[in-house]
Amino acid sequence: MxxxxxxxxxxxxxxxxxxxxxxxxxxxxxxxxxxxxxxxxxxxxxRVSGLRSSIPRKYRDVSFDRAPMPSIAAAAPAQVRAVRAYIRDLAENVRTGRGLWLYGTVGTGKTTLAMLVSKAALDAGHSVAIYSLPRLLAEIRTTYDDASGDTYTALLDRLAEVDLLHIDDVGTEKTSEWVLEQLYSIINARYEEERAVIITTNLERDDLATQIHERTVSRLEEMCEVLPLYGSDARRQRYDGPQRDIA
Structure with a gap:
């Protein structure tokens, strides 16, 4: 086919x-x-040309069978099953605007799981935009003085139109009224258009609501399946070298 x-x-x-x-x-x-x-x-x-749609180099070969996925699956089997199920029903999830909300401590596999979904969506021919929230906010700022005419409204329209919007690191940016309004505008536009969103965050629900406001979190809750991930930081190296007494 x-x-x-x-x-x-x-x-x-x-x-x-x-x-x-x-x-x-x-x-x-x-x-x-x-x-x-x-x-x-x-x-x-x-219609969505110009958005960042490529998988970052680190994640281009991501798959359920390659590291670090086996260790993520061992630590969070139910969550990995949920991501598999989401990908299995990807066309329907994209059509109905169902997304994923992955949260947990640093290094527990949130971004890896999100990239698996984005890669599957791209492979299936869906349009995908992939940003960290700080990078997305920086791109929005450039529209204010873009001589090419790529206005804020045009960028927001493309962000609302793309089949799947993947935003990493929600809640890490320095909060200001401007940041809160931009994030709300993006999420609300996709909420109204019933477009799928994937977000990753280190913050639990109430902490995220404090950071980005209840109205934005409320919409995300309705749009997404929430998947918590806990455990130790898989990026942290262990030092097993010679030990010596310290006076």
Whole structure:
């Protein structure tokens, strides 16, 4: 079965091999042009062009069978099963705007699990935007003085339109009224359009509400399945070298 249309650089490739990437297919027998089957996906991707949609280098080979996933699954089997189930029903979750909210202490696998979902969505042909919240806020700031005309409203429209929005490190940014309004605007736009969101955060529910306001957290709760992750920091190295008495 052909996957959804894909875009490489500025070239659009039709997975059905029915058009030249323009979204227009030629009926050779009748000598007429018609919309290609890939056209809806092509139009969706063009509407969200410019968003950060590539998997970071560290996570490009992420899979359930590769480290650190086996250790994450051993520490949080129910949560990993939930992520597997989400990916298994990815098309329906994206269609209905169902997301995931991953929270827990540092180094417990939140970002790895979120990247598994984003990678699966990209592989399935869905449009995906991947940001840390500080990076997303920085991009919003650039729209205020962007001479190219890429306005705040245009960026917000694209963030509302993309099939899956993945935001890492929610709650780590320095809080200000401006930050709170930007985050609320993004989440509320996706809430109203019933678009899926994946977030990761180190904060539990009430602490996150204190940081980003109750109205934003309330919407996220309705949009997402909440998956807590606990345990030791998997990034922390152990030192097992020679010991000596310290006076």
């Amino acid at each position: 052909a996957s959804a249309a894909t875009r490489t650089g500025e070239h659009w490739t039709c997975p059905y091999e029915l058009c030249d990437g323009s979204g227009i297919a030629i009926d050779e027998e009748r000598g007429v042009a018609k919309d290609c089957r890939c056209r809806p996906a092509r139009q969706r991707a063009m």
